[in-house]
Amino acid sequence: xxxxxxxxxxxxxxxxxxxxxxxxxxxxxxxxxxxxxxxxxxxxxxxxxxxxxxxxxxxxxxxxxxxxxxxxxxxxxxxxxxxxxxxxxxxxxxxxxxx
Amino acid sequence: xxxxxxxxxxxxxxxxxxxxxxxxxxxxxxxxxxxxxxxxxxxxxxxxxxxxxxxxxxxxxxxxxxxxxxxxxxxxxxxxxxxxxxxxxxxxxxxxxxxxxxxxxxxxxxxxxxxxxxxxxxxxxxxxxxxxxxxxxxxxxxxxxxxxxxxxxxxxxxxxxxxxxxxxxxxxxxxxxxxxxxxxxxxxxxxxxxxxxxxxxxxxxxxxxxxxxxxxxxxxxxxxxxxxxxxxxxxxxxxxxxxxxxxxxxxxxxxxxxxxxxxxxxxxxxxxxxxxxxxxxxxxxxxxxxxxxxxxxxxxxxxxxxxxxxxxxxxxxxxxxxxxxxxxxxxxxxxxxxxxxxxxxxxxxxxxxxxxxxxxxxxxxxxxxxxxxxxxxxxxxxxxxxxxxxxxxxxxxxxxxxxxxxxx
Amino acid sequence: xxxxxxxxxxxxxxxxxxxxxxxxxxxxxxxxxxxxxxxxxxxxxxxxxxxxxxxxxxxxxxxxxxxxxxxxxxxxxxxxxxx
Numbered sequence: 059x060x061x062x063x064x065x066x067x068x069x070x071x072x073x074x075x076x077x078x079x080x081x082x083x084x085x086x087x088x089x090x091x092x093x094x095x096x097x098x099x100x101x102x103x104x105x106x107x108x109x110x111x112x113x114x115x116x117x118x119x120x121x122x123x124x125x126x127x128x129x130x131x132x133x134x135x136x137x138x139x140x141x142x143x144x145x146x147x148x149x150x151x152x153x154x155x156x157x
Numbered sequence: 158x159x160x161x162x163x164x165x166x167x168x169x170x171x172x173x174x175x176x177x178x179x180x181x182x183x184x185x186x187x188x189x190x191x192x193x194x195x196x197x198x199x200x201x202x203x204x205x206x207x208x209x210x211x212x213x214x215x216x217x218x219x220x221x222x223x224x225x226x227x228x229x230x231x232x233x234x235x236x237x238x239x240x241x242x243x244x245x246x247x248x249x250x251x252x253x254x255x256x257x258x259x260x261x262x263x264x265x266x267x268x269x270x271x272x273x274x275x276x277x278x279x280x281x282x283x284x285x286x287x288x289x290x291x292x293x294x295x296x297x298x299x300x301x302x303x304x305x306x307x308x309x310x311x312x313x314x315x316x317x318x319x320x321x322x323x324x325x326x327x328x329x330x331x332x333x334x335x336x337x338x339x340x341x342x343x344x345x346x347x348x349x350x351x352x353x354x355x356x357x358x359x360x361x362x363x364x365x366x367x368x369x370x371x372x373x374x375x376x377x378x379x380x381x382x383x384x385x386x387x388x389x390x391x392x393x394x395x396x397x398x399x400x401x402x403x404x405x406x407x408x409x410x411x412x413x414x415x416x417x418x419x420x421x422x423x424x425x426x427x428x429x430x431x432x433x434x435x436x437x438x439x440x441x442x443x444x445x446x447x448x449x450x451x452x453x454x455x456x457x458x459x460x461x462x463x464x465x466x467x468x469x470x471x472x473x474x475x476x477x478x479x480x481x482x483x484x485x486x487x488x489x490x491x492x493x494x495x496x497x498x499x500x501x502x503x504x505x506x507x508x509x510x511x512x513x514x515x516x517x518x519x520x521x522x523x524x525x526x527x528x529x530x531x532x533x534x535x536x537x538x539x540x541x542x543x544x545x546x547x548x549x550x551x552x553x554x555x556x557x558x559x560x561x562x563x564x565x
Numbered sequence: 566x567x568x569x570x571x572x573x574x575x576x577x578x579x580x581x582x583x584x585x586x587x588x589x590x591x592x593x594x595x596x597x598x599x600x601x602x603x604x605x606x607x608x609x610x611x612x613x614x615x616x617x618x619x620x621x622x623x624x625x626x627x628x629x630x631x632x633x634x635x636x637x638x639x640x641x642x643x644x645x646x647x648x
Contacts, residue, residue, distance in 0.1 A: 075499065079492055083485070090481065094473075097453045102472050104458060112468045113460050122168020123473050129169075130176050130478065134485060141492070190614035198587035202594060203623040263585045277585055361625035408617055496613055498638060502583035562591055 072152040077145040084138030087131040094127050160239060162431035163232060172478050174428045179479035181421045182437060183271050183486030188405070188494070189414025192268035193529045194259050197555040210353030211411045216537035216544065217346030218419035223426050223538040224339025227332075234330040236430040238321035242526055242536060242543045245312025247302055251525025252533075252547040256554025258517025259529075261510055261562065262286070266439055266518070266528035270480065271487035276499045282508050283515035288448035290519020295445070295465035298524060322540045338540055346537070354412075405494035422538055429475065436538055438476045438531035439483060444519045445470055446477060465523070476531075510565075525550075570632040570643050575607035576600065582611050582639065589615040590623045593644070597627070600646050608642040616640045 098120070105114040115123075166174075185191070196208035227237045242248070259265045262283040264272055269287070273280040306312050318324045322342060323334040401407035409417075422437050429435030449459045449466055459466040491497040502508065522528040525547060527535070533551070536544035579596050581589045593608050600606060608620060616633055620642050624631040628648065634641040 075497070076492070079488075079497060083488060087485075093450070093454070097450070098473055101453060101458060101460065104461065105472060108461065110460070110467060113466075113471050115472050115474070119168050120473065122170075123172050123475075123478070125169035126172030126176060126478060129173060130482065137489075190618060192586060192614070195586045195614065195619065199590070199619060199622060202587055202591050203619060204626050205622040207622065208618070260587060263588060268585075272585060277583075279583070279585065357622075361622075408613065411618075498611065500583040500611060503580060504584075507584060507588070559587065559591065562587070563595060 072145075072148050074149065077142065077149045080138040080141035080145060084135045084142065087134035087138065091127055091131040094124060099124075160236065160431045161233075163236065164428075164430070166428070166432070168432075171429060171432055172475050175425065175475035176478040176482040178421050178425045178428070178437065179439075179482035180486035180489075181424075182267075182418065182439075182479075183274065183483035183488075184490045185409065185414050185417045185421070186267055186483075187271045187275060187487040187490040187496075188402075189409040189411060189417075191411075191414050191418065193265040193533075193551075194256075194263070194268060194555065197256070197552055198260055198559055200552075201556055201559040205357050206353035207357040208411060210350040210357070211415045212350070213346045213353065214350035214412070215415045215419055216534060217343045217350060218416065219422045219534065219538040220346065220540060221339060221343035222419060222423040224335060224343060224540060226423070226426065228336035228339060230332060232427065232430045234321075234323070234335055235318075236435060237335075237426075237539055238318045238324075238330070238541075240434045240436070241316040241318070241320045241539050241541045242532060243306065243313050243316045244320060244541075244543050244546060245306065246310075247306075247312065248525050248532070248543050248546045249550045251521045251523070252550030253521070253554040253557075254517050255521025255525060255528065256551035257558045258290075258514040258519075258521055258554075260514075260555045260558030262514025262518060263507075263511065265530075266522065267530050269515075269518070270439065270483055271491075274484040274487035275491035276497050278499060278501045279507055279511040282511040283518065286512040286515020287444045287519035287522075288451075290516035290521075291444040291448055291523055292459075292463075292519075293516065294520045294523040295459075295463055298520065299465040302524065316541075320541045320543065322542060325542075335540070342537065342540055405490070422534070426538060433475050436531070436535040437479070438535060439480050439528065444522060447480075506565075521554075570605065570630060570645050573605055575643060576604040578607045578609060580609045581615075582609055584610070585612050586614055586619055590619040593620060593642075594623055597629075597644065597646055602646055602648060604646050606644045606646070608644070609639055610642060611639050616642060620644075 102115055102120055105111075192208075193212060196212045199205045199207070200209050223232075223237060226232045227234050259269075262269070262279070264277075264280050264283055269280045269283050273284050313320065318330060321330065323338040324330055326338055326341070327334040398407065402409055402413075425437055426435050445466065449470070452459060460470065460472065461467060488497070522532075525532060527533075527547075529547070529551065533544045533547040536542075536547070577596065577600060579589075579592055581592055589608060589610050589612060593606065597606055608615075610616065610620075621631065624644055630645050630647065632643045634643070
């Protein structure tokens, strides 16, 4: 009985922050990739136009960066979604129990 | 480019592996609660040299690893010294400002990032303060500083091999010179680190009437990391410890984190050799670059007209992904271990101190040309001497901050 | 002697919730100095490193026994001033 009480209070307290946090991580990864593709490529072009070679990054490097970022972001997005789903199930479960 | 790639990799692989190293750095630092500032404040607040000893051990192991790889010809010496820093007044002054600001705000460059990712609002504010501090530096200090650097006023004008200890000691960058220097640098650091840890633990044991070090306090049930019962054999306990660490129930021990972090640094040293700055570096990116990035969508391009931003900061480099992945790694570790929580200090005064401290961190790291990771720790791996200067300045800054905090 | 920590209520409380190092150990050390021998200080914190590392090392260094109670997201770190 006491065990059940304990389990109940534990289940009750599954926090919303734990559900939302991985979703924010996934969104961050998407935004980061889009930002890199649009703004960093744009910035590099401006640097080239102004012939500022102290900050200009060669196309091979920039492409490499974008490719690595794309793959990293895929992984982060999927892992984030998995945890979001897991958290959501736990959250709904805890709501059911508390009812 | 003068450097010749050591291993043939595509840029995507290099960026990816640097990202991975950042992830490991963030994960391990979060799990091991690794904090350079904490290691130094504890010398003055709790009179404990345990964590400071671990820091020296970290530097020693890093120097040993990179030095031996170079001495045996796996990595050419040029890849060890190519990005060596320039010593000068700015390293001492900058590290002092940095140490003071970081100890006031409660986080060095490493702990600020992983704590911000674990939900510490004070470190978010510190990060923001650091961005503003970087801008202040760029506009107000950098023109003056670069003038003194160019004119050679209290500063060396050429880094590279000129500040490479094997060259300074033996006027040579041969394998033998590197080999001998590696031991000259690494051994004292490692021995001193071990001695500091041994001395502190010894004193703890004595002050508690000979009770087992590490278990002097009684812990109530329900607290994390309850010591396993005394009757279990040490083998079983070790197995349980490993299991607990893998399941994220228990933080990593200081020395375990130290070894993993040293290996992480050596990993980057190998991967980036011949391509880029092949050390862990997390400074120029977070303060300056992210401020620049945040302003880009608003149409403000700092790199076109602002000093420092327009001559010292490439649009993107492997460290960018390293910092981002450090935050992802720290967040994952704190989230999976259940430690993640948005924490706001009750005393709102601390937020103001966090911001001001963050600004000093931003100014300090830029004046010093690097932070506790990108300069101090890295420079021990480079077999240079700027790391020692930084360590000295930072200790001074931390000491002052502890004295000031005691009065607040 | 350590049983006192379990039975006796704390004489003073230090709330450092949301704070990170070096604040908890520094404030605790400051407060302990002002307290009398035999009194108990309770530090409220949610900063794991303080519980794992800094507060225990402060106690070990001073030779004070301590006890950690977990209270939801918080830790109650009780220190007995013995000398």
